[in-house]
Each structure stands twice: as structure tokens, then as C-alpha cells.
Amino acid sequence: MLNKNSWIPHSEDTHFSIHNLPFGIFSVGSNQKRVGIAIGEQIVDMAVVSALELFKDQPIDQQVFKEDTLNSFIALGKPITNEVRIKVQNWLMEDQSPLKEHEHILIDQSAATLHMPIHIGDYTDFYSSLEHATNVGKMFRGPENPLLPNWKHLPVGYHGRASSIVESGIPIHRPTGQVLPKEASSPEFHASSQLDFELEMAFVIGKENRLGQPVSLADAENHIFGMVLFNDWSARDIQKWEYVPLGPFLGKSFASSISPWIVTMEALDPFRVKGPVQEPQVLPYLQFQGPYNFDIGLKVSLTPPEGNDNILCTTNFKHMYWNMAQQLAHHTVNGCNLRVGDLMASGTISGPEPKNYGSMLELSWGGTKPIILDDGMERTFVENYDTITLYGLAEKPGIKVGFGETRTKILPTIYG
């Protein structure tokens, strides 16, 4: 992969190098939404490219590039979507490129609006960071036995709300709901005072399985199209009162935020690393060989109103205890059917050091240790008009593959 260069000029720091080429949905002005590929500070307009019949040797209905989500394109299957990406990659490197011969193929990202890249049928959230689960267990159940008995035997997960997943840039209103005050026996009703982010990544299902037909660990990779950054907004006070015994509900369902570009698993291939040793040994259907963790640097910033970006957390996706193939094999082992465009999030990605913690809950240790910002102000949770931004970038010498960012401003509640 080294020494690849595009004839499109871009900064060395770009997340969207020739090695990446993520897919998204964009529009310009009042034109209709369509499929694009990010390169540097530009977008390759795939609706225009396909209209030039550059894919006429492949069994692709051009219409898939003119839809308002990537679902139909992704459903073509990896053999075809990979070939499309490689062709575009070659055209972006060749001196005699068909992409140079036509205007309107390249759009400045600054002139475009990015949209939700997929229609999400079902959204699942896992809980697969050992460090995060341990931190939460220590805070809620004490330091002796922070992990529940099932945690190291299966990738714990639950169904989340798909309708309220929005793209980067969409502001979120603080949720209102029931909260149990300390030592009270009856709840009160007010805006959440413990609004939190959760730094997560999520993968997009690229191939369906039929109801009743599990996907094996060996086949799981074939069902994963690509990845995004994911902010699993959480209202800790609402969550705490409601979640026993059936799990998180209104403490999460008010919103989640994703990054607009889907980075393919093929672009992430150079960043595979081995995951942690799993002890006790897991059941055979979850015993994974080989490297399928990914070395992706992650960070989170908090920007107060009219203030600077304050980096709250730096961590890495490679820390995950359960990998995506294990999550997918587990999810389908009961016969549950997945559909193209379904989204599976990792759970909060924390790491071994306090600076690696992926939520305010952990960073402020349940609100007991305020975080000091560069202007001297303190935060234990997220305040109104704060902006939270997630960043993700995989890099090694000569290769940068990034996710861009997921940026979200918090607005006051509008209840009542």
C-alpha cells in the first residue's frame, strides 16, 4: 500500500488519503442526495462517475449511486463494492485518468452537505471494553467483583433505538425524564443533570443472513462492510433509575451520533492487530484465531461555548476484549437475522490508563473528580452548549486512514 499517491492535492494530515476512500451520502445545494467517495478535501461524485459508464463491465445498476442511502450499493456485495473502490483508487492515481476528463466529478467537501450514510434497520450496542465494564462495575457494585459472571463468556449487548441515530453536526436537546434523587424513594421529573458521551465505534452489516441461519466466526468478516465513529449519548441519572431489570431505554434513546463517512474494512486491513488473550477460554463458537482487533487511535474533545477544544480522552480501538467477528457470530448464534445497513456499536472504548477512559462517567469517576478545562471551568458531565467531538485515525508510516469526526452540540431541553 505504500507510495500510493493521488493526483488530487491534499494535506499530509488528511484522514481521507488514497489509502482510505470511504463512502458517504452528500448533496450540493438543492440537488438530490447521492453516493460519494472522500479524497483529501474533495468528494468523488459517484453518480456522475457511473453515468460516464465507467462501470459498464460490472453488473451494477447505476441507480444505486443516486439513492439517498448506501444500502443498495452495499447490498451489491463485497466482490463488487471492493472492485468499485479499487477502480476509483486507480483512477485517482493514474496520470491518464478518466476522472480528469470531466467536470463535476470532484466536489469540494466545503461546498457539500453530508447526510446519514445508511438506513439503519436495527441498531445493537455491545459492552465489549474490559476496562469500561470494570470501571462501571467498580463504581456501581464496588471494587471487589466489578465484572458480572457472564462478561468474559459472551459479548454482552442489547438492542438500541435506530430512529434517533443522527449524523455529525446535528445538535441534540438535553433529555428530560424520571430521576431518583439520592436516598429518596420516589422519582422526580426534570432535565438530566448527568448527560454523558460514550466514545464508541460501530460496524455496518454488508450482507444479510436468513432468519434461523447463524453466521459462523469464520464467515463473519464477509458480513461486515465498514465502520464509523459512534457517540452513544447517555443520561446517567435517567438510566440509573430505569434500567433494572430490562436494560437501558430512555437514558439512551434520545440520540446517538455517527460520523458521515463509512471506512471500509479493506481500508482498515493494514491496521489489524491481535486482541487480548481471552481467559477463561470461551466456548468454541467464539474461539477466534488471528488478528481482528484494529489499531485505530481515538480521541474526544469538549468545546465549551466560545472556548477551545479540550482533549478529554485518548484511547485506541485495539483495546477491545471482544472483536467484531465474535460480536457478529454471537448475535446470530440464536438464528437472529441481520440486514444490510444494520449497525453494531462496540460499547464505550476505554483503555488501561485514566486518560484512556471513554466517558465522562469514568473520567470524572461518577461526578466525584471534576475535569478542569483550559479556561479554568470544571465539568463532571456535559453542559448545555458544550460541543463534543470524536476523532478516529489509523496511521502507520506512509498510510493514514481516518474517520473524520463526529461533532455534536448539546442544546437545552425543549420539554413542556
Place this chain on the structure above:
Amino acid sequence: MLNKNSWIPHSEDTHFSIHNLPFGIFSVGSNQKRVGIAIGEQIVDMAVVSALELFKDQPIDQQVFKEDTLNSFIALGKPITNEVRIKVQNWLMEDQSPLKEHEHILIDQSAATLHMPIHIGDYTDFYSSLEHATNVGKMFRGPENPLLPNWKHLPVGYHGRASSIVESGIPIHRPTGQVLPKEASSPEFHASSQLDFELEMAFVIGKENRLGQPVSLADAENHIFGMVLFNDWSARDIQKWEYVPLGPFLGKSFASSISPWIVTMEALDPFRVKGPVQEPQVLPYLQFQGPYNFDIGLKVSLTPPEGNDNILCTTNFKHMYWNMAQQLAHHTVNGCNLRVGDLMASGTISGPEPKNYGSMLELSWGGTKPIILDDGMERTFVENYDTITLYGLAEKPGIKVGFGETRTKILPTIYG
């Protein structure tokens, strides 16, 4: 509503009287799916009716009757969908009916195939029967304090899996998964030996709300299009090991089954009754005035292979502690957006007497009290090749409004 009669002959016992007229999706042979209304043993083909321009005075795109789900029709809004239903009701009673003048308007149900009536964006399952929650609490936590502290303050609910909801008639394979044997510390992997049904009803969202904009209790009814029967299949052994702390996942996500005809809230209007007094008093956003429980008789039968229908349970939807308006107001109080076609299930509907219990878990009291079938065989949970059927019928003198049935056969696991 009394003394309404259709010129279409049908048995007195039909669930689909002139008072009902539920909407569904059907096809005949290889013809495309379309919208139908059930009347007696027949179906009014709404694609044919609309092509006759009988709705030309209303702002309805005829295409909505030719789609393969009801979502676009429902999205027209209650003022229009109600008018369509009332027009058809009148035409089915008038001697000089335009429906008599054309062939192909009426189809025998026996000649038609019924399909999933809606595309379900998100599916939520509540836990709103006091009797069911109390029974489960007694079994899992002992008889002293069966209800958790939040139960009477909010309608507990969680997100379920939308992709695996199927229509009546689709057989379900027994799920395989992790189970913790008694007194063991490590799980085993095998087919569930505690497969259960849950007798539930579910309502269909008919009007969206925007992200961040709660729906008030007073407005909730306007967002509910109609109802179906719902079987929330559950693998108790899988569920028990996995569900702490994030709730049910693979123990439920392998399948749920719904009845194919959506009964409108307008058809159910004569069956409104007051719900139970809620004590302690709930927070103001959940304080409901007036009757919005529904007197709907429910029953469940188990049919062993080559055996007879054995009625296991008879109960009534009127027993619910939390009503649908409260569920909807709670669901959106944090700003969560609902979309047309979203489905919200009640949770298992039990009643005060043991014969009213809506799951095998309760009927066999955790497997300790086997149920004796008419052929002398015993059941504690559902066995392979058993068929479970849910029935629902609201009736008062001269009026029958029924849901038909949800019938599902269990097949062996196909894992591995």
C-alpha cells in the same frame, strides 16, 4: 354501531364483522402484494377499489394501496385513513353499492396469502402487566418484594429486535445459545430447553414525532393507528444467563410473531374501559384521565404434533396496569422520535388467576408444575413441532371485533 349489517354473507362468529374492517397486506398467486380490508371470510382488494376512482374526492395517491406494506397508507393520517374505512363500511352495507358493480373487488381469504402488514422501523417491548411482573418477580427474587422500585412509577420497557418479527404462519426454529447449568460457574452451549411464548398485544405508530419533541399524554391517541396480537418468543434459559445488566438480547431476538390484520383504534373504541387505579400516584406527565384500557378477550392454545388444540390460558387486555397512551408519552418524554410503522408491544398479559397467566414460565411456575394436555402428555415449556396460537376477540351484544390468530409451529434448531 348496533344493527349494522353487510350484504356480504358471513358466519356470526367471524372476527371480521362490519364493525371491524382491519387493514392488511395480501397477495393472490403470483400477483403483487397490495392493501386489503378483511370482511367476514373475504378481503376487499383496495388496489382495485382505488383504481375505480372511488376515492377521487380525497387527496390519496392510489399507489399507497399497491405497496407491499401499509406504511404509506397509514402515513396519510387518521383523518384520511378513517374516512377510507368509513366509506368502505358504508359501501359494504348499502344495497346500491359501487363494490357490487365490479368483479375482482372481493377475494376469498382462503385463496389469498397474508404478509407482514408493516415495515417496522423500531420495535419496543413494555412490561406493563402487574400480574406478570409480580409473578416473574416472585419466581426470580422471592415473594416478599416481587416488584422493583421503579415498576409503579414508569412503564418499564426495552428495545427489541425488529428484523426477526414475522407474520402468523411462519415456523420458528428453536434457538441455540449459552446456558448456565444449575450451580455451574461456566456456561454450556446447546439448544434452548426452556422455549416459551409470551401472550402480548402491540400497537402500531400512525404519526411520527420529531427528534427532541415529546408527545403528550393528551395527544398520544392521535399517534396510534391500530393493534395486532404479538407473541414475544422467549428462550428462558438463554435469557437468564445473558440479561444482567443490559436486558434481554438473544433470549428474545430469534423471533416474534404477529397477527396479519391491523385492527384500528376506531374499531376498538366501543371496548374502552377504565384501567386500574395507579397507587402511588404517578408523575404528572403520566397521569391519565378517562378510559383507555380495552376489553379484549385473549387466549392461547398449544397443539402438539397430530394432537388437539389445548387452551392453556384465557385472559383480557383490560388488566394492563399501564395503558398505551402512557407508554407512548413515556417513550417520547426524552425526545425520542417515533416513525410510522414502529411497533410497541405490551409485555406479557397475565391476569389475577393462574388460568390467566400469559406465558409457560408462569403457567408451569418456572417448570415446577407441568401442564397436562388432553392426550395425557405434559409440558413445562414448548416442545419441537408444537404449535402455539394466540387469539384475540372483543365482543359485546351485536358487535364482534377480532384479531384472528397468530399461529406458529416450532421446528428443531438448525445450528451447526
